[in-house]
Amino acid sequence: KDIGRLTIQCADQPGIVAAVAGFLAEHGANIVELGQFSTDSENGEFFQRTVFHREGLAEALPGLTAAFADQVGERFGMTFALTDAATPKRVAIMVSKYDHCLLELLWRNRRNELDMNVTMVISNHPDLAADVASFGIDFVHIPISRATKVESEARALELLTGKVDLVVMARYMQILSADFLDNVGCPVINIHHSFLPAFAGAGPYLKAKERGVKLIGATAHYATATLDEGPIIEQDVVRVSHRDSVGELERRGAEVERSVLARAVQWHCEDRVMTYRNSTTIL
């Protein structure tokens, strides 16, 4: 319905807001929502997300993009993107056997709460095929073992590269190689459990139980070559007590994972998340 989004990022410098606002005004776009942030008042990195209304946006988009690059983007050395809010992101979900994150995403999407179009679900196990089928979405089973990792990832890349705008690891229990991340051609969001403090290695819920932790959390972040250390998009916690068994801690953990991942995916699909170095700005 003629609603566009412009996201920009560049070194902070005088006149950016004026130039962007001037450009939009000149091209018949009326600003509906504007978020802006600079990491520092000197030598900072500048971020802006602008939502605007423009008659006939769909047809005008290529021209607007070229004009913006020409008249504003190049001058300020910007990275920018102009998108049509009516075009949902194409998303692939990768999953193993746990269903809670996958179903939360599919279910919310069916209720039109997420701005995405799930084009396929890829799993290294066949277990969730029927669940996915009931949503009318393609389920692709790509088994993976140490021996087949290279070819399995290659097969996934074939399905993904250039065909999706986002990959979501909804408890996909495999580590994606740096090579995969380099070649998939779009961001990858991952979810994992989190504690204060962290409990490294295997059996984190047992370790948390043994320490008597009172909060169980989850973190959604962009996957990077060092898998669990990419920029954080969203986090949350739930309260637990000594009465909760290790199994119950895992159940509460699953609950917070699904809501945290859903929020992170939603923000990403609304073009709200911008990364800089290893952190995020959510506008």
Place this chain on the structure above:
Amino acid sequence: KDIGRLTIQCADQPGIVAAVAGFLAEHGANIVELGQFSTDSENGEFFQRTVFHREGLAEALPGLTAAFADQVGERFGMTFALTDAATPKRVAIMVSKYDHCLLELLWRNRRNELDMNVTMVISNHPDLAADVASFGIDFVHIPISRATKVESEARALELLTGKVDLVVMARYMQILSADFLDNVGCPVINIHHSFLPAFAGAGPYLKAKERGVKLIGATAHYATATLDEGPIIEQDVVRVSHRDSVGELERRGAEVERSVLARAVQWHCEDRVMTYRNSTTIL
């Protein structure tokens, strides 16, 4: 340190952001932070808060203000304010006998967490005089009774009107008259307990206990003639259980009151809160 804030409000219309950003760029001001909001994409109310850096701000402020009114404000029918972040708001606190909200504000202010200068504390009881004195702040005792309400409020107005930028009712257990609110010449922030659902009338904590409520909350809002129904600035809750006595519910309520009020005052002092009809926009 040459940091200014510009807050504006007007009917939404094309070109506002461009005009404001253009003005600031022309007058040597570099935007550091910008928050913007419109209540609707058609016929909405527009709000913007801009933080900027400008060499020699203190001296330039009167000239900038006049120029902005002339070149931008009038054109768009704006209500606006240009302030110097280095000038803390002058605040008067009104209190009765409960000390928790008062002490939280004074203590945080001593730790430089609130952007305010508390010029006086007015109370209808003498009880908290020593506490206030220990912070080096003037304590004014203005008793009030049904018979003396008019003159007591007149005396308070004499101390306040034109001399403070904000009045905070930190559990001031008197209802300020519509007349007082009309004449005090600055916003008044009030804090009161809140529940889901509300329990009207006397003894709300007892009523909450009798219903078995699981959350106790507080609401900070601007005082209006209908005292507890002004625009809401901030709210929060804490979890309680059947084990909590009515006295403990009140204590937990006091805890959430002090943090909610402190946040509301801080946001107000940072020029973040804008009101429209009976609601607030926090930028």
Place this chain on the structure above:
Amino acid sequence: KDIGRLTIQCADQPGIVAAVAGFLAEHGANIVELGQFSTDSENGEFFQRTVFHREGLAEALPGLTAAFADQVGERFGMTFALTDAATPKRVAIMVSKYDHCLLELLWRNRRNELDMNVTMVISNHPDLAADVASFGIDFVHIPISRATKVESEARALELLTGKVDLVVMARYMQILSADFLDNVGCPVINIHHSFLPAFAGAGPYLKAKERGVKLIGATAHYATATLDEGPIIEQDVVRVSHRDSVGELERRGAEVERSVLARAVQWHCEDRVMTYRNSTTIL
């Protein structure tokens, strides 16, 4: 697996805990978990929930129940229940058109997170039939109009009375008559939106938006003749802002409704919730 639960309630008096613990020890039951609460140290109401292990519980249960009544229950004037944890509660869910609460319950139950056996879903609309069928659960469509209310309720009572242990109104948009509640023969849990303060009447989300509320909540409670004023089982809130439209407030509200209702149902099915007058004790 031989795990039983004993819940008792009576006027507080010396010797209750000793008598109950003595009885269990004598009858070969080892206490695994014990929660106890008294509303007051004088003339209070006493509540206790004891989870115990007893070899051959299923066969022994009728005898244990009779013996407990005889040896302990009568002496202290107790209301009590002895249940086998291996026997899940039989639950009927009533729903209209909103699916979020229904699906949350069915989904969690499929993941074995709720101690219940959903025997049927009753709806006054046909919309959710397919969703319910996909879980292999009976869906009964009982239309209801002002004219047919009496017979519709009678038909529901026929299906429910004596056949279920709990009825859950998962956004069932009809008011159950006092007569229905009197005759259904088991507790009824209801969920509804909640705000600080409450906004009575139609369009509560719009009213909340107009007042600028910062928290949106939900309350799960037992239904009583005054529908929304029964004893509260659980409550929670989520944070919202001026950026959230009325539609988004409703979506956030739906999210908190489903988690609050799921917790309330879980606690009830684990025999944790005891009511006294208009409040609850959760052990």
Place this chain on the structure above:
Amino acid sequence: KDIGRLTIQCADQPGIVAAVAGFLAEHGANIVELGQFSTDSENGEFFQRTVFHREGLAEALPGLTAAFADQVGERFGMTFALTDAATPKRVAIMVSKYDHCLLELLWRNRRNELDMNVTMVISNHPDLAADVASFGIDFVHIPISRATKVESEARALELLTGKVDLVVMARYMQILSADFLDNVGCPVINIHHSFLPAFAGAGPYLKAKERGVKLIGATAHYATATLDEGPIIEQDVVRVSHRDSVGELERRGAEVERSVLARAVQWHCEDRVMTYRNSTTIL
């Protein structure tokens, strides 16, 4: 007012609750509140906290203690404590330069929200002497350097051992030696910042900022020889965003530290916290 507390801990075995309840009933004590927990239904560790009313408790306490040891404690191999709720815990607070945790404790105590009697404040810096004096509490300045650590700790031990029931490290920026902890003769509670995930080493707030964390937390725990890895008593978090500078993260961290520490101290002073291996049970 004749309210006593009995806390017990031992290997779980049949008949404990009956024996304890029987003992109290025989000795004229009426149970007011009872919390109980077992880590496992087989071979678990058992914990119980019983609050009871007994006429003439103060005089009877020594006799009751001896009788309980004789009649119940030895039989079950219990660790137990019988305390008079009217006798507040004697507490020493250790602090460096940060005042927020110290003032929160002193202030709440003045409002009678904590069941403790602060007998002294020990600091390695003189900065907070006046603040402490304003509460009428002894302030002891014991400087400490690498060279003087042994004698400084010895001097503190002289003031503490046998004279206090609890030591609270309210942001005491020194590591207490294993030797100190062995000889102080009472539990020591510590508070420190916490993140998901943890950021080890210096500058944790900067590291958290660089990773874009969305939650800032604090953990209160018992100090053990491995300082920050003792049993956790309480934890909490607050939400932060990319807009918060490192300084603001520290301020939000301080806020959560003071409320978490206050809750941990309160629970300890009410004899609610029991430790087993490296975890806690809060009854």
